[in-house]
Amino acid sequence: MPAQTLPQVPIKKGEPAYKLWIFEPxxxxxxxxxxxPRQLAEQxxxxxxxxxxxxxxxxxxxxxxxxxxxxxxxxxxVNATGCLxxxxxxxxxxxxxxPWIHNAFENAASTGSGVESAIKAMKKTGRLPYxxxxxxxxxxxxxxxxxxxxxxxxAAERGHDFLYILYxxxxxxxxxxxxxxxxxxxxxxxxxxxxKVLPGKMQHKKPIADIMVAHRIPYVATGTPAHWLDFIxxxxxxxxxxxxxxxxxxxxxxxxxxxxTAITIEIARRAxxxxxxxxxxxxxxxxxxxxxxxxxxxxxxxLKQPIEKFxxxxxxxxxxxxxxxxxxxxxxxxxxxxxxEDLLRRATNAPK
Amino acid sequence: xxxxxxxxxxxxxxxxAKPKIGVAGKTGFWRITKPVIDYDKCVKCFLCEIxxxxxxxxVEPDQGPVIDYDYCKGCGVCxxxxxxxxxxxxxxx
Numbered sequence: 001m002p003a004q005t006l007p008q009v010p011i012k013k014g015e016p017a018y019k020l021w022i023f024e025p026x027x028x029x030x031x032x033x034x035x036x037p038r039q040l041a042e043q044x045x046x047x048x049x050x051x052x053x054x055x056x057x058x059x060x061x062x063x064x065x066x067x068x069x070x071x072x073x074x075x076x077x078v079n080a081t082g083c084l085x086x087x088x089x090x091x092x093x094x095x096x097x098x099p100w101i102h103n104a105f106e107n108a109a110s111t112g113s114g115v116e117s118a119i120k121a122m123k124k125t126g127r128l129p130y131x132x133x134x135x136x137x138x139x140x141x142x143x144x145x146x147x148x149x150x151x152x153x154x155a156a157e158r159g160h161d162f163l164y165i166l167y168x169x170x171x172x173x174x175x176x177x178x179x180x181x182x183x184x185x186x187x188x189x190x191x192x193x194x195x196k197v198l199p200g201k202m203q204h205k206k207p208i209a210d211i212m213v214a215h216r217i218p219y220v221a222t223g224t225p226a227h228w229l230d231f232i233x234x235x236x237x238x239x240x241x242x243x244x245x246x247x248x249x250x251x252x253x254x255x256x257x258x259x260x261t262a263i264t265i266e267i268a269r270r271a272x273x274x275x276x277x278x279x280x281x282x283x284x285x286x287x288x289x290x291x292x293x294x295x296x297x298x299x300x301x302x303l304k305q306p307i308e309k310f311x312x313x314x315x316x317x318x319x320x321x322x323x324x325x326x327x328x329x330x331x332x333x334x335x336x337x338x339x340x341e342d343l344l345r346r347a348t349n350a351p352k
Numbered sequence: 353x354x355x356x357x358x359x360x361x362x363x364x365x366x367x368x369a370k371p372k373i374g375v376a377g378k379t380g381f382w383r384i385t386k387p388v389i390d391y392d393k394c395v396k397c398f399l400c401e402i403x404x405x406x407x408x409x410x411v412e413p414d415q416g417p418v419i420d421y422d423y424c425k426g427c428g429v430c431x432x433x434x435x436x437x438x439x440x441x442x443x444x445x
Contacts, residue, residue, distance in 0.1 A: 041401050
């Protein structure tokens, strides 16, 4: 059997590696969705430029880059306050190669709704020089789970056409690792410290993607930067649907999770392998659909790893590995199993 | 590199930021370990380019991956995802 080779697409020499996303007025059509890594590297340029202030090993710029590979044309990015916002836009310069709007912590979804309404109004009166302009919102977990939730819920109820991408690093990393609604149980943060009395945070993580499913919006999905093909496809689907879409992306944070900077992608992979963060998408027609690695685990349960695999590489869960805290680890494993079994029951493409 | 972006004059003052490479200066100064490529082992799978958080790796057609060390923060994500161990972290001098 001959070795599989990639199709030969010439990479143009001497072309700048970075370019601004400027579309001529009257630009028509759609940027193609490219899933071949070679063509992707040749034709696509990321929406975020190098030299930003995010920590080494942060997964948020990977999520932004992968999302920008799926943009289908002129796009306006709205960004809630958070790591991504403060680290990429140091006035009077910005790291974004796309139009970008700043707003406060709590109203990213409201700003996105306003931008989308303005686009609609301009289109109606013939002042929009493009066929379509997409609105993509990036929000952190603090700006989505806690502070920005009512704006997001309201925007989803009003049915504005935007894509909300939540990069979830599971605490307020920007202000110094305080607990948020997205922090998992027993995780160390500065406001839920580990000691003799308390073993870290005492509450479970809020199932934000399931809450967005309950809004009956056209598209909800989860993704990680490690499963990049799956993530690019999901972002494109979210942009293409008519109405609000929501993507929950896990974003490992080396400062807050206390792990080595190099294993960011490995941790995201382990989160899916241990079923701590299952990959799925939801549409009103088809219901819950498992994708990528989670579908493989559903078909072959032997692939499922114990939660220790995810916990052992992170300093914030270090206390769970002590012999006197085995019952806490067991409790975490039971919770992960319950959520996974529940998802398997609801998933339409899982083997029954 | 970055061209001046034309701003339509509306008479209203808006705080507009200009796109620029290196808003935080040369982030290469943060680096304590440096990724070095062994071109003989590289199979040009593009994974380092896809996963690089700072977008400094570009896979050139005949040469292979090229790293812009001015902005590389030395996190080691490219070393971790490389399937053939063609990338290696060495201590920065």
